[in-house]
Amino acid sequence: MKPSLGASALQAVWPLAASILIGLIMFKLIGPWSGGFASKVMLVAGINIVLAVSLTIVNGFTGQFSMGHAGFMAVGGYAAAMIVYYGSMRLWGSADFAGGVLSNAGDQVSFTGPFIGKGDWLFIVACLVGGVFAAIAGYIVGLPSLRLRGDYLAIVTLGFGEIVRVLLQGTPDQIQPWKAATAKDVPLYKLPLMLGGPKGFNLLPIYTTLFWVYLAVGLTLILVYRLKASSSGRAFLSIREDEVAAQAMGVDITRYKVRAFVLSSFIAGVAGALYGLDIGAISATELGFQKSFDIIIMVVLGGMGSISGATLAAIILTILPELLRDPPPVWPAGAFVLLVMVIVQAVRKRWNIKSLVVMAIVTAVLEAARQYCVSKGINIAEYRLVIYALMLILMMILRPEGLFGVNEIWDYLGLRSKKLAKRVRRSQKGAAA
Numbered sequence: 001m002k003p004s005l006g007a008s009a010l011q012a013v014w015p016l017a018a019s020i021l022i023g024l025i026m027f028k029l030i031g032p033w034s035g036g037f038a039s040k041v042m043l044v045a046g047i048n049i050v051l052a053v054s055l056t057i058v059n060g061f062t063g064q065f066s067m068g069h070a071g072f073m074a075v076g077g078y079a080a081a082m083i084v085y086y087g088s089m090r091l092w093g094s095a096d097f098a099g100g101v102l103s104n105a106g107d108q109v110s111f112t113g114p115f116i117g118k119g120d121w122l123f124i125v126a127c128l129v130g131g132v133f134a135a136i137a138g139y140i141v142g143l144p145s146l147r148l149r150g151d152y153l154a155i156v157t158l159g160f161g162e163i164v165r166v167l168l169q170g171t172p173d174q175i176q177p178w179k180a181a182t183a184k185d186v187p188l189y190k191l192p193l194m195l196g197g198p199k200g201f202n203l204l205p206i207y208t209t210l211f212w213v214y215l216a217v218g219l220t221l222i223l224v225y226r227l228k229a230s231s232s233g234r235a236f237l238s239i240r241e242d243e244v245a246a247q248a249m250g251v252d253i254t255r256y257k258v259r260a261f262v263l264s265s266f267i268a269g270v271a272g273a274l275y276g277l278d279i280g281a282i283s284a285t286e287l288g289f290q291k292s293f294d295i296i297i298m299v300v301l302g303g304m305g306s307i308s309g310a311t312l313a314a315i316i317l318t319i320l321p322e323l324l325r326d327p328p329p330v331w332p333a334g335a336f337v338l339l340v341m342v343i344v345q346a347v348r349k350r351w352n353i354k355s356l357v358v359m360a361i362v363t364a365v366l367e368a369a370r371q372y373c374v375s376k377g378i379n380i381a382e383y384r385l386v387i388y389a390l391m392l393i394l395m396m397i398l399r400p401e402g403l404f405g406v407n408e409i410w411d412y413l414g415l416r417s418k419k420l421a422k423r424v425r426r427s428q429k430g431a432a433a
Contacts, residue, residue: 019218027102027211039210043278045318046213047271050220052298052310054267057224059296060305060406061233062260063240065154068141069268070291071161072134074284076269077276078168079192080123080130081201084277086191087122088205089175089183095205096177099123103207123207127216127273134269135262137164142261147254149243161292168284171195177203200283201276208278216274220267224307227263236260240305301395303402308409313402320391324384327370334363358398 026046031039051073058066088095097103098119104111137160145156174196175183183191195201227233235256238246247253276282298317302309338359345351373380380387404411 015219015222019215019222022218023211023213023215026214027209031210041319041322043208043210043213045315046210046217047274047278048295048298048314048318049217049311050213050271050274051268051295052302052314053220053224053307054264054271055295055299056302056305056307056310057227057236057260057264057267059299060303060310061228061236061240062257063304064257064260065150066157066261066264067154067289067292067296068157068159068161068164069264069295070287070289071157071164072138072265072268073272073275073291074161074164074168074282074287075137075272076127076130076134077272077282077287078130078195078201078284079133079269080126080273081204081276081282082192082195083126083129084119084122084207085174085201085204086183086194087126088119089180091122092118093184094177094180095203097205097207099205099207102211103209105206105209119205119207123212123277126277127212127270130273131266131269134272135266138262138265139258142258142265143254158289158292161289165284165288168195169198171197173197173199174201174203198285200281200285202281204277204280204282206277206280208274213274216270221307221311223267228307232256232259237305297392301392301402303404303406305406306402306404306408309402309404312404312409321384321388324387325381327380330363330367330370334359334366338363362394362398 026042031042034042051069055066055069058064085095088098092098098117100114100117100120101111102116103120103123104113141157141160145153148156172194174194175186175191186194228237235246235251238249238251239253239256243253272282272287294317298313299310301317302311302313338356341356341359345356370380372378
């Protein structure tokens with residue numbers, strides 16, 4: 001039986017509408033209410049969510065180990081920055097901001113521009129083209145190398161990321177904004193190579209706002225969730241569990257690995273575009289293997305294959321270093337986590353007293369340590385990276401499989417099992433009728 005046309009259209013349109021609504025709420029309500037610094041942290045957290053969820057497709061779904069994700073981010077970011085920067089010069093004779101309300105990161109009250117400006121359309125095209133360039137790079141890297149597994153694939157992808165970084169640092173200087181008129185005299189094939197070299201690609205117009213970031217977050221989450229539940233997603237998961245068995249069942253191992261790699265690279269390229277046009281500058285130095293490791297940590301901490309886990313880990317690992325600059329009391333956060341654990345265990349009707357006791361002890365120890373440092377006049381912010389690393393170690397010791405393992409948060413709440421039970425009852429009633 002096929003669903004009706006109306007149901008199919010609604011199922012196809014509502015994710016876009018929901019993502020737009022989320023982006024508007026973040027941009028118009030939550031961002032201005034929270035203030036400038038908190039708004040910037042939320043923007044960075046959104047970009048990290050897109051990166052972590054995209055890497056989950058490769059490292060989580062197919063069980064591969066890619067260490068060059070920042071390279072695809074750099075490809076997409078530089079491509080988008082080049083299109084917006086030089087495209088503005090050639091189209092309008094200036095590299096200045098030409099966006100509308102949705103791309104205005106400054107004072108929204110006094111801004112008199114249109115809701116969507118001409119620069120916004122160039123920005124959207126640049127993000128998509130940046131994703132396509134990153135996907136092409138993913139295909140070029142993935143097709144010959146994804147026959148490898150484990151450490152061998154990690155070395156290949158790490159090498160790719162370093163190659164991208166070195167090549168971008170060797171590009172010629174960019175055309176400065178005050179020389180925008182000369183951009184029309186430069187051949188088109190030379191402009192994409194003028195990316196600033198070791199100094200980075202600077203003085204870019206800023207278009208990335210909370211709206212565009214959380215629109216990308218919503219679309220990414222829905223796309224990857226639907227991918228996981230599709231036939232391709234089941235093929236990815238079968239490869240992760242046992243490649244030999246999957247191949248014996250007719251799964252084309254190489255084709256599905258390359259497909260996962262290309263899609264993951266495309267999303268990383270879009271995230272790179274948002275990153276590059278956020279602060280008005282992008283540097284290959286900041287997108288080396290250290291950035292790839294940061295994304296891998298988010299995926300591992302969230303759980304290999306868990307979309308909701310990668311999302312939550314990206315939020316935690318973005319906010320945590322900033323909180324450690326001036327650590328607030330630990331007990332409110334610990335009490336909240338403890339309450340969530342109690343609710344989840346009550347819903348599942350599976351009590352684990354040991355985990356609750358451990359969480360309570362960890363909260364008490366951290367709060368006691370914070371109060372001791374305050375009483376002795378110790379500046380905790382000076383040791384924040386050490387504390388950050390110790391907290392990561394502690395989280396992995398207590399939960400080595402990650403926050404949600406290979407499952408999603410709704411699996412722990414029993415929502416999926418209840419939904420499946422309702423479908424079974426409906427099918428039984430239909431068969432009886």
